[in-house]
Amino acid sequence: MDIQIEGLTKYYGPQKAVDSISFAVKTGEILGFLGPNGAGKTTTMKMITQYLSLDDGDIRLGGQSVKETNLKRYIGYLPEHNPLYQEMPVYDYLAYCAALQDVPKDRINDRVREMIRVCGLNVEKHKNIGELSKGFRQRVGLAQAMIHDPEILILDEPTTGLDPNQIVEIRDLIKHLGKEKTVILSTHILPEVEATCDRILIINRGKIVADGTATTLRSQAQGNNLTRTRLKGTDTDSAFKALQSLPLVKKVRIENRDQQRFVIESNGEASEAIFALCVQQGWILLELTPLETKLEDIFRDLTMN
Numbered sequence: 001m002d003i004q005i006e007g008l009t010k011y012y013g014p015q016k017a018v019d020s021i022s023f024a025v026k027t028g029e030i031l032g033f034l035g036p037n038g039a040g041k042t043t044t045m046k047m048i049t050q051y052l053s054l055d056d057g058d059i060r061l062g063g064q065s066v067k068e069t070n071l072k073r074y075i076g077y078l079p080e081h082n083p084l085y086q087e088m089p090v091y092d093y094l095a096y097c098a099a100l101q102d103v104p105k106d107r108i109n110d111r112v113r114e115m116i117r118v119c120g121l122n123v124e125k126h127k128n129i130g131e132l133s134k135g136f137r138q139r140v141g142l143a144q145a146m147i148h149d150p151e152i153l154i155l156d157e158p159t160t161g162l163d164p165n166q167i168v169e170i171r172d173l174i175k176h177l178g179k180e181k182t183v184i185l186s187t188h189i190l191p192e193v194e195a196t197c198d199r200i201l202i203i204n205r206g207k208i209v210a211d212g213t214a215t216t217l218r219s220q221a222q223g224n225n226l227t228r229t230r231l232k233g234t235d236t237d238s239a240f241k242a243l244q245s246l247p248l249v250k251k252v253r254i255e256n257r258d259q260q261r262f263v264i265e266s267n268g269e270a271s272e273a274i275f276a277l278c279v280q281q282g283w284i285l286l287e288l289t290p291l292e293t294k295l296e297d298i299f300r301d302l303t304m305n
Helices: 041-048 090-100 105-118 134-146 164-177 190-196 214-220 236-244 271-281 295-303
Strands: 003-012 015-025 030-034 056-061 075-078 152-156 182-186 199-204 207-212 225-232 249-256 261-266 284-291
Touching: 003 041, 015 041, 015 056, 015 199, 015 207, 030 041, 030 190, 041 152, 041 182, 075 134, 090 105, 090 134, 105 134, 134 152, 134 164, 152 164, 164 182, 164 190, 190 295, 199 295, 207 214, 207 295, 214 295, 225 271, 236 249, 236 261, 236 271, 271 284
Parallel strands: 030 182, 030 199, 075 152, 152 182
Antiparallel strands: 003 015, 003 056, 199 207, 225 261, 225 284, 249 261
């Protein structure tokens, strides 16, 4: 089921938390929804799930407006703070969630067993949720979001607090689900976005500031070339000033002061100019390596202002 968002706006008093944003997500697509704290991500997700009303604009799920129809049954939602009944056994809790989501009575046990299998909860299924580790509680949250087999999944920070092995398992599960469902995934773990998502949307101060694949966003940022340089035969501060004065150089960052290692951001290819500077100054050049623009750098550039 496709999601179409048109001019979506939300106010908290005088503050415009979401500022007339528009985007679409296709069936079978996993959208990574990024932004700093307070950017409007969670507010947007809560409006899509109909937990919050819209002040302006519209959200269409499969062509139907949330203003005209209750479409919650098509959505599975895992909020950032996973609300679980700690005193309930996993199996009973999932059966309860299935009943709340109007899963037919004769199918509830089958759906619960399926979610326990898919989310790797078989060993823990008879334990009370309060006895589980953070990772297993997160799996229970995913299971309840999927118990009614929704066409849309909204996942807010699904890997928060998980160890590296659990993160890989949850990532693989989301990628598998994304083949047949529409998924919006919010996270602060940027490598997770690249590993999991088909497309990235970055929001800042309620506005969309980037939309595209990781490759597209990198190519748009390629005007900023990054080069790592390591020197010998000079002091760090003098080298910093000399590198900063080169014509193409925009910014120099000291990566390791003791090793005299710098990361240089330039408008074009600066390697020749760096090499010539070293020859001119009689410095020993130990490293001159072009760096791929990281998603973290793109994110920082778009959200720091």
